[in-house]
Amino acid sequence: MRKLILLLPLQFRVLYRQFLLRVIDLEALSIEADIPRFIGQFAGVLIFISVVSALKALSLPDAPPEVLRGVCWTAEQQHISGIMLIVGLFAVVSWDATFPDKRDAMVLSPLPISPHIILLAKLAASSTIIGVAILSLNFAAGLAWPILVAKACAGDPLRAMAAYWFTMTAASAFLYCTVLTVQGMTALLLPRGLFLRLSALLQLVAFGLFLVVYFLQPTIDNQAAMTTASSHHLLVCLPSFWFFALFNQLNGSLPTSLGSLATEAWIGLALAISGAGASLLLCYLRTMRKTIEEPDLVPAARGLHWAPRIGSALQTAVLFFTIRSLVRSKQHRVIFAFFLAGVFGTALFSVQDAWWSGHRLPLSMDFLASSYLMMVLAVVGLRSVFALPITLHANWVLRTTQLRSTRQYVAATRHTLLLLATLPVWLLTAALSFSFSPWREVMVHLAVVALWGFILTEVSLFGFYKLPFTCSVLPGKINIQFIFWGFFIFAVIFAYMSANFEIHTLHNPSRSGLLLAILAAAAVCLWILNLHRARSAVLYFEEVTPQTITTLGITSFS
Amino acid sequence: MLELQNVSKHFCGIFAVDDVSFTARPGEVTGYLGPNGSGKSTTLKMITGLIEMTSGRILFDGKSIHDDLIAYKRRMGYVPEEPYLYNHLSGVEYLVMISQLRDLPKRKSSERIDGLLRLLSLYDDRHASISGYSKGMRQKLLISAALLHNPDLILLDEPFSGLDVGSALMLRNLIKELAARGKVVLFSSHELDTVERISNRVVILHRAKVVADDSIERLRSMMDLPTLEEIFSQLAVEQDFAATARQIAELIHA
Numbered sequence: 116m117r118k119l120i121l122l123l124p125l126q127f128r129v130l131y132r133q134f135l136l137r138v139i140d141l142e143a144l145s146i147e148a149d150i151p152r153f154i155g156q157f158a159g160v161l162i163f164i165s166v167v168s169a170l171k172a173l174s175l176p177d178a179p180p181e182v183l184r185g186v187c188w189t190a191e192q193q194h195i196s197g198i199m200l201i202v203g204l205f206a207v208v209s210w211d212a213t214f215p216d217k218r219d220a221m222v223l224s225p226l227p228i229s230p231h232i233i234l235l236a237k238l239a240a241s242s243t244i245i246g247v248a249i250l251s252l253n254f255a256a257g258l259a260w261p262i263l264v265a266k267a268c269a270g271d272p273l274r275a276m277a278a279y280w281f282t283m284t285a286a287s288a289f290l291y292c293t294v295l296t297v298q299g300m301t302a303l304l305l306p307r308g309l310f311l312r313l314s315a316l317l318q319l320v321a322f323g324l325f326l327v328v329y330f331l332q333p334t335i336d337n338q339a340a341m342t343t344a345s346s347h348h349l350l351v352c353l354p355s356f357w358f359f360a361l362f363n364q365l366n367g368s369l370p371t372s373l374g375s376l377a378t379e380a381w382i383g384l385a386l387a388i389s390g391a392g393a394s395l396l397l398c399y400l401r402t403m404r405k406t407i408e409e410p411d412l413v414p415a416a417r418g419l420h421w422a423p424r425i426g427s428a429l430q431t432a433v434l435f436f437t438i439r440s441l442v443r444s445k446q447h448r449v450i451f452a453f454f455l456a457g458v459f460g461t462a463l464f465s466v467q468d469a470w471w472s473g474h475r476l477p478l479s480m481d482f483l484a485s486s487y488l489m490m491v492l493a494v495v496g497l498r499s500v501f502a503l504p505i506t507l508h509a510n511w512v513l514r515t516t517q518l519r520s521t522r523q524y525v526a527a528t529r530h531t532l533l534l535l536a537t538l539p540v541w542l543l544t545a546a547l548s549f550s551f552s553p554w555r556e557v558m559v560h561l562a563v564v565a566l567w568g569f570i571l572t573e574v575s576l577f578g579f580y581k582l583p584f585t586c587s588v589l590p591g592k593i594n595i596q597f598i599f600w601g602f603f604i605f606a607v608i609f610a611y612m613s614a615n616f617e618i619h620t621l622h623n624p625s626r627s628g629l630l631l632a633i634l635a636a637a638a639v640c641l642w643i644l645n646l647h648r649a650r651s652a653v654l655y656f657e658e659v660t661p662q663t664i665t666t667l668g669i670t671s672f673s
Numbered sequence: 674m675l676e677l678q679n680v681s682k683h684f685c686g687i688f689a690v691d692d693v694s695f696t697a698r699p700g701e702v703t704g705y706l707g708p709n710g711s712g713k714s715t716t717l718k719m720i721t722g723l724i725e726m727t728s729g730r731i732l733f734d735g736k737s738i739h740d741d742l743i744a745y746k747r748r749m750g751y752v753p754e755e756p757y758l759y760n761h762l763s764g765v766e767y768l769v770m771i772s773q774l775r776d777l778p779k780r781k782s783s784e785r786i787d788g789l790l791r792l793l794s795l796y797d798d799r800h801a802s803i804s805g806y807s808k809g810m811r812q813k814l815l816i817s818a819a820l821l822h823n824p825d826l827i828l829l830d831e832p833f834s835g836l837d838v839g840s841a842l843m844l845r846n847l848i849k850e851l852a853a854r855g856k857v858v859l860f861s862s863h864e865l866d867t868v869e870r871i872s873n874r875v876v877i878l879h880r881a882k883v884v885a886d887d888s889i890e891r892l893r894s895m896m897d898l899p900t901l902e903e904i905f906s907q908l909a910v911e912q913d914f915a916a917t918a919r920q921i922a923e924l925i926h927a
Contacts, residue, residue, distance in 0.1 A: 422766075428772075428776045428777075429774065432770050432773035435766070436770060439761060439766065444761055505761065506757065508755065508757035509757045514723055516775050517746065518747055519743070519776075
């Protein structure tokens with residue numbers, strides 16, 4: 116393998132290694148982050164999901180063939196939409212990474228490197244990550260499910276396995292190439308300044324679209340339901356169903372009525388790959404030079420400067436600094452969008468039954484738990500993004516203008532958290548509440564959510580004696596596995612336990628009142644505690660590494 | 674009046690500033706000179722309160738700046754050596770943020786921001802992102818931010834860096850004008866000609882220590898040298914520049 120790698124041009128190998136480290140914007144997490152380990156942690160999460168799915172497949176072999184066929188259809192659709200979601204999220208996180216940017220243009224253009232080497236190295240880096248995602252998410256499920264599918268439709272397990280892996284790769288390639296085509300065409304057709312602005316918007320739209328489609332698309336577990344006229348219109352618009360048909364076509368289990376869907380998959384794949392190839396080639400040949408030629412400063416005589424005073428001068432300054440950092444910094448925007456996507460995904464999950472039924476339903480455990488989780492995601496998400504620095508070197512200005520006590524800076528951060536995380540989630544919950552009844556219980560729940568948001572905000576301010584985006588991050592401090600499992604195990608269980616408690620309380624006005632009083636008291640206590648602690652705290656701009664004693668392990672030879 | 678009394682700063686045992694004492698008076702421009710690495714920027718950062726001193730005292734109007742750092746910061750404006758700014762903000766957004774952090778009245782600060790941007794030729798690009806600003810534009814923005822609150826003490830670390838000829842001439846006059854209005858102005862620069870033209874007195878630093886602290890006229894007469902450049906060369910320069918240049922050319926030619 117090593118000999119094969121050495122056959123590749125040295126320039127390609129050097130660039131590939133560099134681009135692999137840059138394929139995800141990890142500078143935001145830490146410049147010194149251990150990126151291979153970081154990717155390994157992501158793979159670990161996907162492998163766990165794969166193992167859980169495979170265990171489910173292994174628990175089913177004795178089911179009746181009819182049941183087995185329905186379960187397999189559902190699982191096939193879920194696996195295809197799952198891999199498309201993962202690749203879609205990767206495409207969002209690595210937005211623009213495959214295209215030449217100003218840094219590449221300035222650093223690499225003066226060197227004797229042809230653009231096709233740069234393009235190939237970038238494509239190889241992106242393909243590596245997508246390959247890791249496909250392998251990790253399917254490494255166990257991709258063995259167990261094809262065997263079960265073959266059993267359900269009396270087919271050949273090896274053929275089912277080949278069809279499964281080909282479909283997963285094709286679905287991933289389709290999605291990634293579609294995103295590249297859209298980006299490439301936008302870069303080619305629009306002036307660079309406009310492209311950069313639109314690109315940021317497209318990134319967020321893509322993020323939202325992938326999640327909305329994933330959470331809202333139906334799962335159809337039988338052929339009859341799939342061939343009805345209303346379903347057919349839906350399936351024609353949803354690429355995951357095209358690839359579901361493609362899998363069954365390759366496996367030899369495709370109902371003839373769904374043949375057109377498989378054809379759509381082939382056409383879509385061909386269009387996406389050729390579109391991505393053409394736009395990438397043109398971008399490297401055309402826009403790389405254009406990037407250098409573009410003036411650094413685009414005259415912006417026209418512009419909007421609207422800064423209403425919201426709170427004190429300091430609170431307004433911190434609020435607008437936060438909004439501008441979130442909107443304009445790619446790293447911060449993407450990471451916060453990840454949490455927001457969780458909020459919207461949870462919101463859609465919580466109301467989908469009410470929407471499909473078309474009338475108001477009684478308050479459900481799912482809705483109550485979802486509103487807690489949305490609040491956790493928004494507050495924790497914003498607080499996490501606050502910890503990522505934006506321009507550490509520019510912090511001198513905050514230090515030389517530090518004219519107030521730390522307590523006032525903490526108050527400004529609280530004000531920002533409440534306005535940008537707690538209030539929007541509360542408003543979203545209130546909007547979603549229109550799908551539920553009775554009103555009295557809904558109102559009590561909204562009051563509970565408001566207090567829960569305030570409590571979370573106060574908890575997230577513990578020890579946060581710094582301004583958003585202004586403090587260094589210690590390398591290796593962020594642990595994805597910890598965040599992932601912490602959220603799923605602790606937050607989900609806690610949310611459902613609390614929802615269970617609340618739903619019993621809501622029926623009884625006096626118990627509802629007591630619950631609100633307890634939550635209000637907790638919120639006030641936390642607020643007073645933070646106020647007291649902030650009085651003696653010192654605002655800081657540098658994370659300090661905990662001092663450790665390192666032994667060299669040198670022993671006496673005597 | 675700004676007074677430094679036996680100020681020292683060491684990093685891991687190495688003295689960056691060693692027992693420095695001097696005074697900068699209101700109505701005067703004090704030039705702070707020294708070769709690279711002599712401790713100029715470290716001194717200015719200690720005066721701004723950005724870094725702690727190892728020993729010594731810094732007094733402003735007779736009071737230690739650390740007695741009430743917040744009150745001191747209200748009266749101080751600082752232009753750092755490197756034009757580090759929040760690049761994702763526009764010029765006007767940056768200045769508005771500074772005015773809010775300094776708690777300046779909204780109407781007054783809007784007028785000042787508008788005026789400074791126009792006078793420093795940044796008005797047309799006020800809505801453009803700072804990331805697209807040239808070094809000179811950044812420097813002008815830093816100068817605007819430092820003067821926005823009408824400070825009594827103005828600390829300028831290499832303020833002419835990146836400025837074009839016209840802007841540099843304007844800044845020279847601005848420094849003199851500010852001093853004439855009773856401000857304490859302390860500035861460091863490598864442009865000896867500029868320092869000679871606008872400074873009332875100079876402090877020369879070499880290897881972290883003050884080697885001269887006097888008016889330029891007195892230094893000229895004491896050392897019997899015609900220009901500040903020659904005074905500086907004699908006090909603070911050890912390298913044979915011609916020989917070094919020759920060595921570099923030979924190295925790359927070999």
